[in-house]
Amino acid sequence: GKYIVETYVDGTMYHSDSCILYDSSQETTIENVGNTDTNFRITTRVANVPAELTQIKYAVWSKVNGQDDLRWIEGSRSGDEWKIDYTTLSSSGLYNAHAYAYMNDGSAILLGGYTFEVSEPTWDIEIENQDEEAGTFDVVIKNIDSKSGVSRIQVPVWCEGVSKDVYWYEAQRQTDGTYRVTVSIANHKYHAGEYKMDTYLTGGNGLVVQKSGPRTTMKPVQAAIEVRDPDGTERKYQLKVTNAGVFGNLGKVQFAVWSVENGQDDIKWINGTAGGNGSWSSEAVISQFKSYGTYNVHIYGNLNDGSQVFMGNTTFEVSEPTWDIEIENQDEEAGTFDVVIKNIDSK
Structure with missing residues (x-):
């Protein structure tokens, strides 16, 4: 009930005040609904709810910052x-929750301070299927432990020292529950060197x-080039690149031959x-050139964005003919002799 306190000084009442003692008790609990870290x-x-109790309010904040x-x-x-759903x-990390009872005279009573924990997801990152010829590798996110589930996983990848080539990949969920992206150096301006990566997991509760992740080194990608002399006569060489797609969308390819x-x-x-x-593919007609011996072939592609990329190079040989020369039938009287070219080897 209500208690009155009066203060007297030398028989004269100096001050009067009152307070109320409630025959009440409270219990506050916090439930992680569904154990999903979302609510x-x-x-x-x-x-024994006091008649003077008008409202209970909760002050909630995380310990971070x-x-x-x-x-x-x-x-x-x-x-x-009284209850709230905090979503x-x-x-x-750790959250604080303080419960306050508000009375009809405007006063507030702290009922207690409580805490709850939002767990941080964990996962492992591995690199698989590195293909130097194609200039690709897979980033695999596995062993995911996230109470709220996974909304999305993003993987920014860049070549060390070349921050402008960062590319954000969206990981795709696999049937076994892992997430995977395929990194292509075509998305990183074909830079060779050490590649770095981060992973950002967004849980079902919206937290990121x-x-x-680990690092890996990528060598410069090279085109798979074929040079063929189809009839063995060294007159026309067929030139072909078979994996041009690894360089992106090409509007034009040129073969420089000399x-x-x-x-x-x-x-x-x-x-x-x-x-x-x-x-x-293209064709090099040897009669258009000047020399026997080794020939260089360099391949360049024009991307749809207007830039040019060096795709790779190779060589081929055009053999020089050989033969023997002999003099026969020298006739001093007639003043003649025969020059005989034999053992000719000319493809």
């Missing part, structure tokens, strides 16, 4: 219970957690013709 239900049960995310939430009453999570002798004095730029499955 924390705070419930306060009051025994102090009270920068402090929220005051009025409880919803049902009989002798606006700002970070993983970051984890760095003989090593005397440098590039006989260089020819030969346009390629697109074939199936990302192949491009």
Whole structure:
């Protein structure tokens, strides 16, 4: 009930005040609904609810960065219970929840301070299927432990020292529960070197957690080039690149061909013709060049964005004919002799 306190000084009442003692008790509990880290239900049960009690409010905030995310939430009453569903999570980790009872005279009574924990997801990252020829590798996110599930996983990848080539991949869920992305150096301006990556997992509760992944080194991607002398006569060489697709969407491919002798004095730029499955081909006619011996072939592709990429190079040989020369039938009287060219080897 109500208690009155009066203070007397030398027989004269100096001050009067009062307070109320309630024959009441409360119990506040916090439930991680469904154990999914998406909804924390705070419930306060009051025994012998005082008539003067008008409302129970909860102050909730995470320990990360102090009270920068402090929220005051009025409880919803049902009989002798007040409750809230706290779903606006700002970070993983420990949360504080303070319960206050508000009386009809405007005063507030702290009922107690409580805590609850939002677990941080964990996962492993591995690199698989590195293909130097194709310039690709897979990033696999596995052994995921996230109470709220997974909304999305993003994987930014970049070549060390070349921050401008960062590319954000969206990981795709596999039937075994893992997530996977295929990284292609075509998305990173074909840079060779050490590749780094991060992973960002967004849980079903909207919280984002970051984890760095392993590193791997990628060599410069090379085109798979074929050079053929189909009839063995060394007159026409068929030139073909069979994996041009690894370099991206190509609008044009050119084959630069020249003989090593005397440098590039006989260089020819030969346009390629697109074939199936990302192949491009052309033909080098040897009569258009100047020398026997080794020939260089460099391949360049024009991407649809207007940039040019070096795709790779190879060589081929054009053999020089050989023969023997003999003099026969020398006739001093007639003043003649025969020159005989024999043992000719000319493809």
